[in-house]
Amino acid sequence: xxxxxxxxxxxxxxxxxxxxxxxxxxxxxxxxxxxxxxxxxxxxxxxxxxxxxxxxxxxxxxxxxxxxxxxxxxxxxxxxxxxxxxxxxxxxxxxxxxxxxxxxxxxxxxxxxxxxxxxxxxxxxxxxxxxxxxxxxxxxxxxxxxxxxxxxxxxxxxxxxxxxxxxxxxxxxxxxxxxxxxxxxxxxxxxxxxxxxxxxxxxxxxxxxxxxxxxxxxxxxxxxxxxxxxxxxxxxxxxxxxxxxxxxxxxxxxxxxxxxxxxxxxxxxxxxxxxxxxxxxxxxxxxxxxxxxxxxxxxxxxxxxxxxxxxxxxxxxxxxxxxxxxxxxxxxxxxxxxxxxxxxxxxxxxxxxxxxxxxxxxxxxxxxxxxxxxxxxxxxxxxxxxxxxx
Ligand SMILES: Cc1cc2nc3c(=O)[nH]c(=O)nc-3n(C[C@H](O)[C@H](O)[C@H](O)COP(=O)(O)OP(=O)(O)OC[C@H]3O[C@@H](n4cnc5c(N)ncnc54)[C@H](O)[C@@H]3O)c2cc1C
Numbered sequence: 001x002x003x004x005x006x007x008x009x010x011x012x013x014x015x016x017x018x019x020x021x022x023x024x025x026x027x028x029x030x031x032x033x034x035x036x037x038x039x040x041x042x043x044x045x046x047x048x049x050x051x052x053x054x055x056x057x058x059x060x061x062x063x064x065x066x067x068x069x070x071x072x073x074x075x076x077x078x079x080x081x082x083x084x085x086x087x088x089x090x091x092x093x094x095x096x097x098x099x100x101x102x103x104x105x106x107x108x109x110x111x112x113x114x115x116x117x118x119x120x121x122x123x124x125x126x127x128x129x130x131x132x133x134x135x136x137x138x139x140x141x142x143x144x145x146x147x148x149x150x151x152x153x154x155x156x157x158x159x160x161x162x163x164x165x166x167x168x169x170x171x172x173x174x175x176x177x178x179x180x181x182x183x184x185x186x187x188x189x190x191x192x193x194x195x196x197x198x199x200x201x202x203x204x205x206x207x208x209x210x211x212x213x214x215x216x217x218x219x220x221x222x223x224x225x226x227x228x229x230x231x232x233x234x235x236x237x238x239x240x241x242x243x244x245x246x247x248x249x250x251x252x253x254x255x256x257x258x259x260x261x262x263x264x265x266x267x268x269x270x271x272x273x274x275x276x277x278x279x280x281x282x283x284x285x286x287x288x289x290x291x292x293x294x295x296x297x298x299x300x301x302x303x304x305x306x307x308x309x310x311x312x313x314x315x316x317x318x319x320x321x322x323x324x325x326x327x328x329x330x331x332x333x334x335x336x337x338x339x340x341x342x343x344x345x346x347x348x349x350x351x352x353x354x355x356x357x358x359x360x361x362x363x364x365x366x367x368x369x370x371x372x373x374x375x376x377x378x379x380x381x382x383x384x385x386x387x388x389x390x
Contacts, residue, residue, distance in 0.1 A: 003298075005080070012077055016084040019057055023050060024092050028349070031090050035207050036346055041091050044165070048120050051095030061096030061118060063242075065103070068118055070096050075307035079249040079300060086253020089349045089356070091208070095120050099170060100242045101188070101235045104227045113168060113190050125166035127157035127213055128236045134159070135369050137172075137236060138182040142215060144173035144189065149222050151175075151189065153197075153215040159363075163199045163211030168192045170239075171215070172232040179230070186232035190224045191215075205355045243364035244317035245307065248300045248324025251360055254353055255293045255331040261350070262286065262335040269340075276338070285334040296320070296327040306388070315374060315383045322370035325360035332357055 005013065031041035042050075054060070062078050064070020073081070085093060098117040102124070105114050116122040133139040142155025153173055160169070171189045172181075179185030191197060196218045199211040227235050263286060266277030276282050303316035332353045336343035343350045361367050377383040384390035 009077055009080060012073075013080045013084060015057065016059065016081050017087075019054060019059070020084055020088055020092075023053060024090050025088050027090050028088060032346065032349065032352070035352070041207060044123075047092065048095065050092055051120060054094055055096070059094045062094055063100065064096050064098065064118060068115070070118070075245060075304035075313075076301060079245055079304035082246045082249035083253040083256070086250040086255075087257045089254075089352055099124055099126055099239060101126075101170065101226065101239045104235065105190070106223075108223065109190060109226065122167045123162055123165050124168055124170060125160050125162040125211075125213075126170045126236075126239050127160045127163070128172040128239075129157060129159050131156060131158050135366055138180065138233060140172060140174055140181055140186065142171070142173045143177070144175050144187060144220070146175075147219075150219045151222065151225075153189065153191065153218040153220055155215055157213040157215075159202065159210045160199075160213055161210050161363075163213050164201050164209075166193065166199075169197065169213055170226060171213070172236045175229060175232070181233045184230035186236075187229050188226040188232040188235045189220050190226050191218060191220050195220055204359075206359055207352070207356070240364050241314070241317070244313070244321045245300060245304045247360055247364060248296060248320045248328075249304070251324045251328035251357065252293065252297055252300060254357060255289070255296070255328045258332050258335040258350065258353055259286070259289050259293065261348075262289070262338040265339055265342075282338055285338060289331040289334050292327045293331060296324045299323050302387075309388075311388065315377045316387060318365070318370040318373040321365060322367055322374070325357070325367065328357045328360060 027042070035041050059071070061068065061070025062073050062081060065072045081094075096118055098114055102114045102117060113122070113124070117124050128137050128140065130140050130142060132141060142153065142157060144151040144153050153171065155173070157163075157169075157171065163169070169191050171191050172186050173189055174181060174185055175187040176185035197213050197215045199213050202210050202212060204210065263277070266282050266286065267275055269276045299316075300320040303313055303320040306313040306316045332350065336350045336354055339348065339350055342348060345351065365373075378385065
């Protein structure tokens with residue numbers, strides 16, 4: 001058994017680490033200052049500029065196929081990179097990416113939606129959640145009704161990331177209520193903002209925020225259907241599946257950085273004439289955090305490896321998402337505790353992480369949904385205890 005990284009993985013990881021350290025981390029204080037003033041930490045132009053700089057280092061389209069100018073990296077490599085991105089709280093990600101399901105587009109749709117998204121000229125959002133359908137996504141109600149060569153969309157989507165900035169939305173709508181969303185009754189549409197939907201920003205405990213999208217008789221041409229009629233729910237699950245290893249990979253980077261801050265603080269802060277790190281209470285918080293971090297790392301890397309092996313990654317990635325999201329919440333909570341009152345201030349990024357990572361247990365499948373998937377697979381005998389080693 002070999003737990004080491006290959007030379008290539010290590011080289012890529014180190015290059016990303018040095019890019020993040022030199023080009024992105026120096027922006028951290030300014031990001032905190034702007035966010036305290038209720039402004040976006042990084043503007044769209046600044047993000048694009050950084051992404052272009054990263055492109056010169058060779059980082060562009062981590063998951064994007066080479067024929068579209070991307071790197072098409074294996075999942076393990078992507079996981080390692082997402083971990084590096086997690087080490088800074090600057091909202092930076094590499095450019096050259098598009099929603100995975102946009103690659104199902106027709107040639108015409110690719111020109112109109114996919115290519116400009118990869119180039120960063122257009123912003124997309126993906127919308128399946130509704131006020132009455134989150135975990136139970138098959139219960140969506142936003143209806144698409146055929147009218148000649150068009151479809152008319154009526155209803156509301158909610159909690160849509162990028163919903164306020166997006167130029168177009170990938171919307172999963174009900175096209176056949178009789179069949180139900182899960183059984184071919186839902187279809188994905190590519191809907192330009194110019195077609196008439198509007199968005200309303202939702203304030204959350206995190207920075208930035210999702211939006212509600214309101215469709216009031218929005219007319220969409222038939223040619224804007226993504227994939228096949230009736231394929232919407234399947235595409236939706238494919239879109240969500242991507243986050244199952246990127247989110248916990250990011251969580252690992254956050255936990256690594258935060259834990260190092262706690263260790264540094266424990267080695268310098270003194271109370272009662274001694275460093276706080278000499279107290280067993282503090283040592284145990286550090287030990288538990290490192291142990292859980294390490295456990296999450298292998299769970300998540302294994303789930304990414306499963307993708308690269310062409311195996312069904314759902315069971316492993318649900319375990320990685322469940323454990324990784326919980327781990328980062330527990331680690332950041334301990335890190336905040338170790339910093340005492342300072343941890344609670346906005347001088348440090350710890351309280352920011354505390355608010356940010358709470359989301360990781362909710363979006364792209366809540367803890368409870370991950371548990372449901374993991375146990376269902378076992379109860380039905382679809383997966384054996386021990387996975388591929390069983
Ligand atoms: C910041 C943010 C960004 C998001 N971005 C997007 C996006 O880009 N696109 C998009 O489509 N959606 C997005 N979402 C929506 C997100 O995926 C949903 O919020 C999530 O799936 C949970 O759905 P819900 O909020 O309706 O909660 P509910 O489904 O109402 O669940 C409420 C609680 O009940 C639990 N629960 C539900 N059913 C069961 C059950 N059977 N057994 C046990 N427990 C259960 C849940 O786990 C949860 O704890 C985003 C949400 C947030 C907060």
